[in-house]
Amino acid sequence: MSELYIHNTSTRKKEIFKPISTPFVGMYVCGPTLYGDVHMGNCRTFISFDIIYRYLIQLGYKVRYVRNITDVGHLEDEVAGEGEDRVGKKAKLEKLEPMEIVQRYKFGFHEVMNLFNLLPPSIEPSATGHILEQIEMTKQIIQQGFAYENEGTVYFDVEKFAEKNNYGILSGRTLEDQQSNTRTLEGQNEKKGRLDFALWKKAKPEHIMRWNSPWGEGFPGWHIECSAMSKKYLGETFDIHGGGMDLIPTHHTNEIAQSVGCCGKNPVNYWIHTNMLTINGQKMSRSLGNTFLPVELFTGMKLAANSPTATPSQAIVEGKHPSFEKGYSPMTVRFFMLQTHYSSTLDFSNEALKASEKGFRKLMEATRLLGKLKASSQSSFDTVALKQRCYDAMNDDFNTPILIAQLFEAVRIINSVNDGNESLTEDAINELKLIIAIFVVQVLGLKDDVMDGAGEITEGLMQLIIKMRAGARIKKDFATSDLVRDELGKLNIVLKDGKNGTDWELK
Numbered sequence: 018m019s020e021l022y023i024h025n026t027s028t029r030k031k032e033i034f035k036p037i038s039t040p041f042v043g044m045y046v047c048g049p050t051l052y053g054d055v056h057m058g059n060c061r062t063f064i065s066f067d068i069i070y071r072y073l074i075q076l077g078y079k080v081r082y083v084r085n086i087t088d089v090g091h092l093e094d095e096v097a098g099e100g101e102d103r104v105g106k107k108a109k110l111e112k113l114e115p116m117e118i119v120q121r122y123k124f125g126f127h128e129v130m131n132l133f134n135l136l137p138p139s140i141e142p143s144a145t146g147h148i149l150e151q152i153e154m155t156k157q158i159i160q161q162g163f164a165y166e167n168e169g170t171v172y173f174d175v176e177k178f179a180e181k182n183n184y185g186i187l188s189g190r191t192l193e194d195q196q197s198n199t200r201t202l203e204g205q206n207e208k209k210g211r212l213d214f215a216l217w218k219k220a221k222p223e224h225i226m227r228w229n230s231p232w233g234e235g236f237p238g239w240h241i242e243c244s245a246m247s248k249k250y251l252g253e254t255f256d257i258h259g260g261g262m263d264l265i266p267t268h269h270t271n272e273i274a275q276s277v278g279c280c281g282k283n284p285v286n287y288w289i290h291t292n293m294l295t296i297n298g299q300k301m302s303r304s305l306g307n308t309f310l311p312v313e314l315f316t317g318m319k320l321a322a323n324s325p326t327a328t329p330s331q332a333i334v335e336g337k338h339p340s341f342e343k344g345y346s347p348m349t350v351r352f353f354m355l356q357t358h359y360s361s362t363l364d365f366s367n368e369a370l371k372a373s374e375k376g377f378r379k380l381m382e383a384t385r386l387l388g389k390l391k392a393s394s395q396s397s398f399d400t401v402a403l404k405q406r407c408y409d410a411m412n413d414d415f416n417t418p419i420l421i422a423q424l425f426e427a428v429r430i431i432n433s434v435n436d437g438n439e440s441l442t443e444d445a446i447n448e449l450k451l452i453i454a455i456f457v458v459q460v461l462g463l464k465d466d467v468m469d470g471a472g473e474i475t476e477g478l479m480q481l482i483i484k485m486r487a488g489a490r491i492k493k494d495f496a497t498s499d500l501v502r503d504e505l506g507k508l509n510i511v512l513k514d515g516k517n518g519t520d521w522e523l524k
Contacts, residue, residue: 021076023257024360024414026265026288027187031414036093037286042071042078043255045247047264048141050087051122052103054310055129057365059379062261062291064351065359065415067135069259069289071460072411083145083250084138088145089226090218090239094475096216096267098238105225115226116145129311132347134462140250144242148223148228152239152246154279155216161276167207169219169233175212178274184212187273187288188266189473214271216241240271245282248276258285262292295364296340309338316344342367345374348466352377355417355461381465383428383454386435386520393440398430400448407456420456427452435515483512483519 020036036042046066049055063084073080093100105276108115130137144151155171158164163178164171175184179192188195195212215238220227227234235423240251247255251274260269276284282470293300296307337344353373403426427449433439441449457463482501489497502512507519513520 019408019412021412022414023287023289025286026290030187031164032287034287036078037254040078042073042080042257043251044073044080044082044257044259045251045255046082046084046138046244046258047243047260047268048084048086049122049126050091050103051119051126052091052107053122055126057309057311057314058261058294060129060133060311061354061359061363062259063130063135064133064354065291066259066289067133067462068140068355068359068417068460069257070136071462072415075455075460079140081140082138083140083142083247085243085246086119086141086143087239087242088115088122088143089486090144090172090237090242092239095239098218102224102226102236103423108225119143132311132315133351134464136406136462142246142250144237144246145226147242147249148237149248150249151241152217152228152230154241154245154248154275155237155351156231157280158216158275158278160191161278161281163274164216165209166232169235170207170215171217172208172213173216173271173278174209175274176210180276182274183331184270184274190266214238214240214267214515216275234358240268241275242366243268244272244275244279244284247272247282253280253282254284254286256285257287257289259289259291262290265290289359291359292362295362297366298364303341303454306491307340309340311347311350313338314345315347320341340365341370345370346466349374349377349461352380352421352461352463356421356468358414358416358418360414366376366488377463379428380424380457380463383431384457385430385465386448386452389518389520390431390434390446392443392446394442394443395440396445397439398441398445400427400430400445400452403427404448404452404455413461419462420461424452424456435520437515483521486512487519 022031023034037223044066048058066082066084070080070082088104089102090100091103093106103453104115104118107118111118123386137433141263155164158173159166159171161275164173166172176192178184184192185195186522192212217230217232217237219233220235224236226236228236241405246257258269258272273284276282295301296309299307301308349370350373353370354363356373356376403423407420407423410416413419430439430441431449434441486498486501489495489501505512510521
């Protein structure tokens with residue numbers, strides 16, 4: 018498979034990826050609402066699109082990746098568009114300015130993204146920084162006849178739009194089905210139809226965040242921000258739009274309606290959605306008490322002194338959550354997530370995380386061992402074919418589980434060559450190094466965070482210990498040799514004696 022195939026939510030099938038203007042690719046992903054710490058479900062989505070971003074770059078595309086920050090307009094009842102603004106409510110509770118809340122959680126969000134080794138997006142626009150663009154787009158939708166104003170609030174007219182357009186193209190639901198499943202709400206009499214949603218909301222006296230507009234003081238609706246910002250930075254039609262599958266029925270459905278209502282064009286060619294998380298087979302929910310934040314799973318990670326997730330007495334995060342027996346490094350969690358396809362449900366469990374930790378360590382040990390392999394005059398394995406299978410996996414809708422399976426074939430080869438059971442030429446070893454560089458480092462974004470920081474010191478000390486043990490064995494001082502091995506074993510460090518010498522790895 019030489020061409021990239023993407024499963025398109027809007028067509029419900031895999032399609033060959035054909036950018037609008039090769040080699041340029043425009044990609045928009047719905048970012049976080051900054052009224053609290055980023056949760057693991059968000060992280061799964063952002064890690065998935067980090068992989069997509071990385072792979073498109075690897076294929077040679079010049080990607081403009083836009084991931085927004087929602088800092089206004091996301092109300093408590095996001096389906097109905099009612100209730101308090103989430104940022105504003107948090108600001109009231111803590112007696113702070115809304116932008117103080119946003120700044121605090123933006124710092125924490127970026128810190129978690131850095132721990133997960135995500136590449137930053139090309140542009141990270143905020144809703145409050147694009148009020149004028151949202152007002153202008155709302156005006157254009159009114160001019161096209163798809164919106165109306167009622168006492169300072171502007172609503173999108175869904176039934177008028179649906180007369181000539183498919184409002185449920187993304188969800189696959191008919192207009193009648195969506196109407197029958199919409200509950201009666203306060204203020205429903207202000208709307209022409211039950212599915213109509215606010216493009217601009219009139220601010221009540223107690224509402225903190227407000228701006229002047231042609232319809233009076235108010236604030237933008239949640240959906241209009243993404244339509245306005247994607248249009249500004251990527252154009253009226255762009256290549257890829259993504260987010261969690263929970264955004265399909267309302268947010269992304271309304272984005273399409275707004276953009277078509279404004280510009281008369283389908284805004285996105287490929288829609289990509291990530292699936293939900295479960296924990297021990299149960300859906301995550303606050304009522305079940307099984308939700309958790311990334312920092313509750315991480316261990317041994319140092320946070321910045323001014324991190325919103327750290328206390329003054331806590332410089333190192335030690336993962337503690339009742340659902341898990343222990344904490345894990347961010348790279349272990351990233352690796353765990355990539356073992357499930359982005360479109361499939363991902364279940365967190367003690368057993369799965371432990372297995373991922375073991376697998377991740379094997380992969381990192383093999384990449385370290387690769388630099389020590391000795392070349393032979395012939396190869397017993399086709400590394401060029403292995404590299405092609407890695408590309409085939411990613412070209413099949415970014416299939417990271419299949420890619421990881423291919424990478425573990427590389428791990429097997431490396432260990433087998435090190436043990437003297439197989440052989441590789443210098444060219445084949447270099448091909449393996451290229452596979453690791455491309456797919457482990459560049460595409461999957463994995464690094465040995467166990468070895469970070471003091472990695473060089475640790476490696477140096479281990480090589481010194483290995484040399485001293487080798488000296489003891491030469492002198493036939495097997496008691497000392499065994500003592501070194503056994504004591505290291507108590508520290509979960511395993512010494513591996515092979516044809517090319519002794520190496521070490523963590524259990």
